[in-house]
Amino acid sequence: MSAAVHPGEDRLLDLAAHLLAPAAAEATVRHLETCPPCEDRFRELCRAAELARLRAPHARRRRRLWIPAAAAAAALLLAALALGWWVRGRGSDPAAYWFPVDREMGTLRTGEPSAEEEVFRRAVAAYRDRDPAQVVALLRDRSIPEALDPLKIVLASALVKTGEFARADAVLEDLRIETLPQPDRDRASWIRYAALRGAGRDEEARGIARELASHPGEFAGAARRQVAD
């Protein structure tokens, strides 16, 4: 394609959809590098393609079907794990761990609650009642202020329990566990360990277990057993 011949809509659409033959794609890209108006048109097309992928209705529909199935599977798994916990008589299963909320959520129990604080209160109550699906429903798309960072740990824990391991890991990554004070740092690390194990990222999980096992603390023993398994 010569620099003077501008690509038409079809050519740009084909390029954005990766449908052009390599030589044609190469020539079109070289043109776009030197033609700002054409590059802007192409960028708009690529943006539309990205938005379409992000908003795909069938993907959302599949996910809606998947969540109850995963939640049911997670519930069965948790039941099995809980049974194992009782059989072994020792709580070393990371997915069965419940973050202690009575102490951590003291700031939610003072003053007149706003509508948003009321949601946070309900989430804490749901977590205390061992209802992780309700916790996730309440907090999933909500912005949690920094002052309530422990609530993000609660959300991550609930996500682990509902089988949304990648999202749990994402919540904890955003929290920057390494900046948390103890004992929350170890507790959040233990939940992240469970999330990574659930996501099949065993090597990263093992690294966290090794770190927890390397210093005295609430999870040192359990982490050592996980490393040894």
Place this chain on the structure above:
Amino acid sequence: MDPFPEPEPLAEESSAAWPERLRALGARLRAPLPAAERGAVLGEVWVLLNLALGQGVRGQAYRVRHLSADDVVEIAAGQASELLLRIDAGEWGPADLSATQLRGFLATVARNGVVDLYRKRRREVSIPEGFDVPSGPAGEPSPALAVDGDAYARAIADCAGRLSRRARRAWYLRALYEIRSADIARDPGVATTPAGVDAMLARCREQMRACLEGKGLPLGPLPPGTFVRLWEREA
């Protein structure tokens, strides 16, 4: 005079690949497929329908005042959603038509979407004169504009390479496409809340700024030629 005469088919280069690709995907959907494969095919059909309908909507934009880039995306998505439902239900398929017929059909569907918007807006509010179909990002000239696009693209790719995969994906979606946090949060490679995206992007901006400044480059709007080079690297 009818402000919305029947559109020309999405006419242009006869060698366009997308109509044939849509027809081929439609033909695959006629046969029973494993769920994952069917989902992948429907996903590609969805994206192509959005792009093709967006093309048709832009072709009609001159008939409607104030059609923004987001209007184009919204109209195309609305029409594509209805078509996808019909395809999924087996009521219609792109393979039912020839490539030329498919282009004409999609042009008409796009036109109908523009007409619906036109009527809705006419009921809601009187619209000032003037067209508003942005052709690309505008604003103050960037200090980065003086930089060679190739050098800037290499610097950005290098700095973005130091971000985690999740953060890089989120940053690209925002910096290259100006996509809002609620949409970025849905990306399977990002998988977080909108607030999580905001926090991640704030950290990314700081890291990118520091990294680019270390190379003597400012963090600002992309100089010409940068976007397509980055797209080529990521493709």
